[in-house]
Amino acid sequence: MAETEKRANAAPAPHAAPSEAELSRRFQQLALPHLDAAYNLARWLSGNAGDADDIVQEAFIRAFRFFGSFRGDNARPWLLAIVRRTWYTEWRRRANSLELAPFDDDLDETSIFDETSSAFADPQTLMLQGEHARLVHEALEKLPVEFREVLILRELEDMSYRDIAAIADLPIGTVMSRLARGRHKLAALLAPLRDEGRAGAHTTTKESPDGLQ
The missing domain is CATH 1.10.10.10 (Winged helix-like DNA-binding domain superfamily/Winged helix DNA-binding domain)
Known part of the structure; x- marks a missing residue:
């Protein structure tokens, strides 16, 4: 009886971490369908097809590396955010500083939203x-x-x-x-x-x- 109570009060065993094969299978299911969107974003950000290929490859490597911490079933925003960060990291490395063109402040609030x-x-x-x-x-x-x-x-x-x-x-x-x-x-x-x-x-x-x- 005492042994039964001890087992009942014991903390539940932690869930086993998913194997690399399981992570790989889930990554393919959730991330690979968005490969075209990832390339499209990289292509428009970089303006160069060769750079876009490199960006997407690096982004997918990073995404898989951290996929164990991903939660949810919609990987598209998460993946595209990694693509974007990958590009800006490379841009900063090349330019040594990131300087975006300033906003056009000549537009007043009315004209901005009068589409x-x-x-x-x-x-x-x-x-x-x-x-x-x-x-x-x-x-x-x-x-x-x-x-x-x-x-x-x-x-x-x-x-x-x-x-x-x-x-x-x-x-x-x-x-x-x-x-x-x-x-x-x-x-x-x-x-x-x-x-x-x-x-x-x-x-x-x-x-x-x-x-x-």
Whole structure:
């Protein structure tokens, strides 16, 4: 009886740590489906396909190293945050200091959030349209990286403000502000590209079959 009570009052045995094979299997299930998103973010941050490959490889190595501490079933924000940190670590190493372009403080609060003021205020819609997608991508490459990353995560990866905030290590309000500013900057960059495209199309329609006006 005493022995039975002793066993009943004893502390429960700790759960055995998962084996490396179990961790590897779970990592493949939860992280590998987001490989394309990881590469997409790395490609837009670095602007270079070769760098993006290196960033993703290093990020996945880091992610697996710390995967034992990951909790939950949605590894996407966690993984993309590692991709982002990996890139900025490499950027700092190369540049010896990180200097982001300053925000455009000429925009007042009303203009920042008045997204109906431009025909190009909805980048997500344009990204789904063939020729417009090319123009949007060209304009995105010209944006400062702090605006480009939130636009990519929101418009291309369709991530929530909360997830973007976790990935970029920013308050949600800052994410929303950067998105608004980024959209306006993108619209400003797209305007001349749009006009140039329209002018080219107009010239083409005016030409005769033999190329004469």
